[in-house]
Amino acid sequence: MSEDSNAAVRDVVIVGSGVAGLSAAVYAARADLEPLVLEGPEPGGQLTLTTDVENYLGFPEGVGGMELIQRGKEQAERFGAEFRHGTVEGAGLEDRPFELEFANGDAVRTRALIVATGASARWVGADGEDELMGYGVSTCATCDGAFHRGDDVLVIGGGDSAMEEALFLAKFADSVTVVHRRNELRASEVMARRARDHEKIAFRWNAELLEIHGSRDDGVTGATLVSHPDGHPTGKLEASAAPRVANEVEREAVDVGGIFYGVGHVPNTGFLENTPVELADSGHLETLEGMTTETAVPGVFGAGDVMDPDYRQAVTSAGTGSMAALDAEAWLESQFGYSGSRTLAEPTAQ
Ligand SMILES: Cc1cc2nc3c(=O)[nH]c(=O)nc-3n(C[C@H](O)[C@H](O)[C@H](O)COP(=O)(O)OP(=O)(O)OC[C@H]3O[C@@H](n4cnc5c(N)ncnc54)[C@H](O)[C@@H]3O)c2cc1C
Structure with a gap:
């Protein structure tokens, strides 16, 4: 004892x-x-x-x-x-x-x-998230969505919580892009349909968030997304992946004012x-x-x-x-x- x-x-x-x-x-x-x-x-x-x-x-x-x-x-x-x-x-x-x-x-x-x-x-492990969590990166749309009136924002995830975040954010943001690492959602059909039918919500399939741009003074200003036709692109960038596969991963910089994690x-x-x-x-x-x-x-x-x-x-x-x-x-x-x-x-x- x-x-x-x-x-x-x-x-x-x-x-x-x-x-x-x-x-x-x-x-x-x-x-x-x-x-x-x-x-x-x-x-x-x-x-x-x-x-x-x-x-x-x-x-x-x-x-x-x-x-x-x-x-x-x-x-x-x-x-x-x-x-x-x-x-x-x-x-x-x-x-x-x-x-x-x-x-x-x-x-x-x-x-x-x-x-x-x-x-x-859960955090996704993107570069910059440690510095910018609470400064434009959030895990809670109900809490922080109202700070993003008129912004273009990303939601990371493909389950029910990501759909909920996206639908909530669509009340404030100009556009909401759901970034999902596979080409189909994990969300329940009813939540997925609501998100798909919303005019402000778009989807980036087989894509992941690699890096967040911005600073604590300016907040989030953009992000680097990666995509691969077979999904799970960040895994294909890891050192253990074949160089040919890594070369197939595309990178794209996007301008966004907020990033919401909906990965549970x-x-x-x-x-x-x-x-x-x-x-x-x-x-x-x-x-x-x-x-x-x-x-x-x-x-x-x-x-x-x-x-x-x-x-x-x-x-x-x-x-x-x-x-x-x-x-x-x-x-x-x-x-x-x-x-x-x-x-x-x-x-x-x-
Ligand atoms: C970025 C961000 C922004 C948010 N903004 C808002 C907002 O604007 N408005 C709002 O209403 N909500 C907001 N939330 C949600 C809100 O913070 C949570 O709902 C609230 O903090 C939950 O409180 P809690 O005490 O239950 O848990 P937590 O705040 O998670 O606290 C848990 C505590 O348990 C301790 N703990 C964990 N494991 C152990 C252990 N094994 N032994 C001893 N201690 C342990 C931790 O150290 C911590 O002190 C936000 C959340 C985040 C992440």
Whole structure:
């Protein structure tokens, strides 16, 4: 057992410090539960990747993603939430209290657990995406589409999420070009038809994004696309490919003002894989039916993008974060007859 395992058992540990984790932390801290927030590999979460958030309630002029997160953290700390660096690598959820393990062997123990680990959007690996993500490259049309009124934009991908992004963007952009590495879509027929029938949406088949042009000051100004009649062109440019095949790959520079990735999200639930918590085929944390954040394991709650494959917004994540803290508080009350460490008597159950 590691050193931390001998330390006091927490009432609530929140895994993740994005909007959902912070909102849960504010509520749990205000309920005197003195939550511990484990910040994970991306302290502050996805919002730290974006410059302007225009759709979060209460900021009529918009707010920077980093600022919103910083304010949320200060708010949670003000009520007594504690933050700790560290990424959870494994979870013991079969025995009580629950135990969370870190890579270095440390562990923390907790009676209630809120999982708010988000979902990471897949990136495509184009040159320039590290620099320009949040500066004209986006993984969220609902969030950033309105910044591209009158632009020509690209959507990368061929599944339902790419079609959704394209249809949403067509409300704002002058033109939307879907770039797909094969010559047929993976999307459901109904979504594919809607996109194909839209007058503003065009398709580049057997094509991929190789490079993004622009700067953080100017945003995205263009891109280099590659195409090959047999599809998957970037693979044909790899060192292992035959030089003749590589020569058949065509490059084309296009002028665009925005690039949206619609190649899916990966929920950060790897550390839950061998636990009794249920995961959907997509990897999302399953919560029980109805308006609750409870999971199949009593005392474990889910909040934010990790349990929400559909909405994926800051405000909805904050909403489910607050719900998870309220659900955890009610559960602690029902199990241990208290709510809040400051009134803590020895637990009577579990
Ligand atoms: C570029 C971009 C722009 C966006 N713009 C907007 C916008 O304008 N408006 C809007 O409403 N939404 C926007 N979104 C979506 C919004 O950011 C997400 O819906 C929101 O951040 C989800 O919050 P979350 O707390 O559930 O997850 P995340 O923000 O993903 O946070 C997850 C947290 O979990 C932690 N974590 C992950 N794995 C572990 C682990 N194993 N152990 C410990 N911690 C872990 C991470 O470090 C992180 O702190 C945008 C997203 C992106 C990527």
